[in-house]
Amino acid sequence: MTYDIKRGVSLYSFQNDTFLGRMTLEDCIRTCAEMGAYGIEIVGEQTFHGWPEASVADADIAAWHDHMKHYGTTPVCHDFMLDYKRYKGREMPFDEQVASVRKDIDFGARLGVKFIRSLVSVDPSVLVAAAPYAEEKGITILVEVHAPLHFDHPWIMRHAEAYEKSGSKALGFLPDMGVFLDRYPRVWKERFIRNGCPQDAADFIERCYEDRRLSEYVINDVMLKWGPGPQVAMAETLRHNSAFSPKRMLDYMPRIHNIHAKFYEMTEELTEWSIRYDEVFEVLKKGGYKGYICSEYEGNRWVEDVQEVESVEQVRRQQLMFCKLLGEKAPQTLTARAA
Incomplete structure (x- = not known):
């Protein structure tokens, strides 16, 4: 049986490689194409120097489209950052927030993407106000459902209600799979x-996560027994991560158009240590999801103090897992370990 779920990669996954100059934009796109992951998602600030403070040159946009055509890839999503709290030392007024979103809509249109991703902190009224312009440009604005928020959180429900009331089809959701953190990530604990x-x-905190104990209780117990220090910082991660059920995506599926396949550690057995992707894919199949699921590697910051970050290899393993879960034959270029 075939599914309409398509494989992609967020180039955010290669942030270490691009920052250190080991991979160019073309290198990133070629690498994804070789994996058969033809959907390309970007964070504008990472991929195009100077954005959004400075306009991106037409030549850079032309080169982007040349790469898309040459490697047979598809522009999927531009992740924009509306940091309205720190804008020029003041909070950005409503009208300026809307104007800023419109600017990212224009940028997304230049890139040829169908979606732009909003941070979850943006007020739904801002996105609703920008929706008519997004419709004109053929863009859908997707708010990211990101931990510690989840699909039953009042803020996400407020977004959903605002979208329905607006009647706009240019508003939707982009779930981040970090919301479904089943086990405490091994690379976090080791760091x-x-x-x-x-x-x-560390063992105590990990057990508490497995037992789903309330984070504040765990933090208090750690303070009492071990005192302040990195153990408290580890306990505090429980405030921002929980093991919610992927089934909650089903009620929102009509407005889910792109997915961040967050992961921290892909094992040699092609499983993610802390997220049950088999359950995630069963829900996506049941819900009839039609869109890209884009690898988003964030294990780099947890291992870079002791080893070379192997972003490409980690993404390769996740893409192989995707092939297995989709019943898709992996291309030969994906089966060989990254050099």
């Missing part, structure tokens, strides 16, 4: 131990 967290404290 906190290297930072000075006692082994027994």
Whole structure:
């Protein structure tokens, strides 16, 4: 059986490689194409120097489209950042927020994407006000459902209600799979131990996560037994991460148009250590999801203190897992380990 779920990559996954100059934009796009992951998602600030403060030159946009054509890839989504709280030392007024979103809509249209991703902190009224312009440009604005928020959170429900009331089809959701963190990530635990967290404290916090204990209780217990330090920082991660059920996506599926396949560690057995992607894909199939699921590697910051970050290899493994879960034959260029 075939599905309409398509494989893609957020170039955010390669942030270490691009920052250190090991990979150019073309290198990133070619690498994705070689994996058969033809959907390309970007964070504008990472991919195009100077954006959004400075306009992106027509030549750079032309080169982007040349790469898309040459490698057979598809522009999927531009992730924009509306940091309205820190804008020029003041909070950005409503009208300026809307204007800023319109600017990203224009940029998305230049890139040829169908979607632009909004941070979850943006007020729904801002996105609703920008929706008519998005419709004119053929763009859909997707708010990212990102931990610690989830589909039953009042803020996300407020977005959903505002979208329905607006009647606009240019508003939707982009779930980040980090919302479904089933196990405490192994690379997180190991990094906190290297930072000075006692082994027994780390074991205790991990067990508490597995038991789904309330984060504030865990933080209090850690403070009482081990005192302040990196162990408290580790315990505080429980405030921002929970194991919600992927089934909650079903009620929102008509407005879900792109997915961030967040991951921290792909094992050699082609499983993600902390997220049950088999359950995620079963829900997507059941819901009839038609869109891209884009690899988003964020394990880099947890291992870069002790080893070379292998972003390409980690993405390769996740794409192989996607092929398996979709019943798709992996291209030969994907089966060979990254050099």
